[in-house]
Amino acid sequence: MGWDVIFLIANYWAIAFWLLLAFAPRGPKVMSAVMYAGVFLLCLAYTVLIVGFMSGGIDPGGSGGDFTSLAGVMKLFAAPGGATLGWIHYLAFDLFIGLWIARDADNKGFGRIIQLPFLFLTLMAGPVGLLLWLIVRERRARAAAKAL
Template sequence: MLWQTLFSFTNLVALAGWALLLFAPRRPLTYSAILYAGVGLLCLTYAVLLVLLVGKLVDPGALPGAAPFDVSDYSIGGLRKLFLTDAGIVVGWTHYLAFDLFVGLWISRDADNKGFSRLAEAPILILTYLAGPLGLFLWLAIRERRARAAARP
């Protein structure tokens, strides 16, 4: 299997979703495209690759001399062995891309509903793209302050 090709494909899908999120008009069709053609396709890719990897139906592309991995070993050592394979990197990265794009979609919809400008949203969305949990944390802190301010008499 061409792991580099799959890695490039998933990155392009995610990048297209983020570009729509940042620059396209916020309409139901745009949201649907991001959700289904972006997040959904990444989730499907992840699921198929995970089944192929766990079922040992594909060559994981292990580094020369790397010990075989065991997907049931959720220790640091076990995950290290998994991530010493091309398959482990691609599957793990696809997981991150899918969840970060989903979180970005939620942030944008939530921010739109709360009256934030697209200009104010952009840095948060970019941070979410680059470092998902950090962008989400920033958004949660900002939205909480807005909610508290709106609740005051």
């Protein structure tokens, strides 16, 4: 299976769970599916690939690279396998953060319409969506803490 195919499978897999998170009823089964069929399997794919790269069992399709310098990281991402690995990393973490935002927003009484822009921003630009959510949730989080 080529890197393009792995990339597309991971992408479509993540999008399916983002759509569930955004539009499906948020019962325990849906939230568990997002966590374990979505996040867990993306993390598993990432783990298999990085262990394969580090052990030499999987060829990333490029010339070396490492995490010790900007030039080394650029080499990693220049390889098809390295870029795919990095993308799966982003997909897994962004979906996990989206799941946390959805749960946090539900717990704080934010409606789904209010949540959607934050979920979309987290999907498209992870830290931006998270940063804005952290700012917006702050007032309700403080009010809930005072009520205890």
